[in-house]
Amino acid sequence: MSQMGELIGNIAHQWRKPLCVISTAASGMKLKKEMGVLNDKDFLNYSESILENSVYLSKTIDEFRDYIEFTNKKKEIIIQDRLKMAISLIESSFSLHNIKIIEGFVEKEKIPFRLILGELLQVLISILTNAKDALLENKIKDKWIKYELIKKEYSLQITIEDNAGGVDEKIIDKIFDSYFTTKDYEYSTGIGLYSSYDIVVNKLGGKLFVENTEHGAKFFIELPLNIDYVI
Ligand SMILES: Nc1ncnc2c1ncn2[C@@H]1O[C@H](COP(=O)(O)OP(=O)(O)O)[C@@H](O)[C@H]1O
Ligand SMILES: [Mg+2]
Known part of the structure; x- marks a missing residue:
């Protein structure tokens, strides 16, 4: 159990930053839109950073899935x-x-x-x-x-x-x-x-x-x- 804990703890740590970037970008975009100051450049920057970080997260999920599944093969x-x-x-x-x-x-x-x-x-x-x-x-x-x-x-x-x-x-x-x-x-x-x-x-x-x-x-x-x- 503690082995799994160590592994998950490390994965969680690695994901915290990209997740934080995604939520900051999404809320920044929302706020600017609400205030009517969201220009095209902001919009593209926010979207790109959301996209880039979600791709990273999904890639790491794929990589780690094999490890979390305890297949005995x-x-x-x-x-x-x-x-x-x-x-x-x-x-x-x-x-x-x-x-x-x-x-x-x-x-x-x-x-x-x-x-x-x-x-x-x-x-x-x-x-x-x-x-x-x-x-x-x-x-x-x-x-x-x-x-x-x-x-x-x-x-x-x-x-x-x-x-x-x-x-x-x-x-x-x-x-x-x-x-x-x-x-x-x-x-x-x-x-x-x-x-x-x-x-x-x-x-x-x-x-x-x-x-x-x-x-x-x-x-x-x-x-x-x-x-x-x-x-
Ligand atoms: N790199 C290290 N430097 C000094 N002591 C270590 C090191 N790695 C392990 N130890 C010692 O070995 C013990 C057993 O390690 P481990 O089986 O991983 O259990 P735990 O980390 O839960 O204490 C540790 O409590 C520590 O005293
Ligand atoms: Mg230890």
Whole structure:
């Protein structure tokens, strides 16, 4: 449930701005018309901004529909696209909190992967949300997260690093346990990393682990590439 909450929270955040633009344009247009000062140029500007933003909303609905529907069918996706989608979901809330998103090395060659839609997105969102929580909790000044995607011979590796100071060594062995949390906010149930671990390790046959770097926590998601794709 909290996973869904995190996902919906990010979508809601991303939609707030275009929705606000649409309602501002519609009410501005109405007001000007009522006052008899709506000229053709205003009318076109308002209409265009309404149109542009509604197209954007409907496009994102299409993109996310697949993720919200919990179909249990595996589908072939392109890893880079899923990574981009996760980033685009958290982008606006990160920029609101002045968290810079740094794209490190990202493999250019498209990497196909078979999985159940939503699985990887959920893992990425959980890790990114945790990074945001840690950056805010520790009141870091120049906040950033950095992501990378590296293709190895038989696997691919996605890493997400933050500069929030890292996971406390006293609890680092427990963070993937179910219900383990150090937070007391309403939506923190301590299942984000537990369920991410379940997806990456048990469902996708990969590895999920964390290391503390000189900056903060760095999460590694390692997924085995199907032999078909390696050849
Ligand atoms: N990027 C991070 N930096 C520091 N601590 C982290 C980070 N990510 C996770 N943690 C720690 O791992 C714990 C478990 O994370 P998670 O399973 O997502 O649960 P929750 O976010 O609800 O606390 C967090 O409470 C936090 O103490
Ligand atoms: Mg979490």
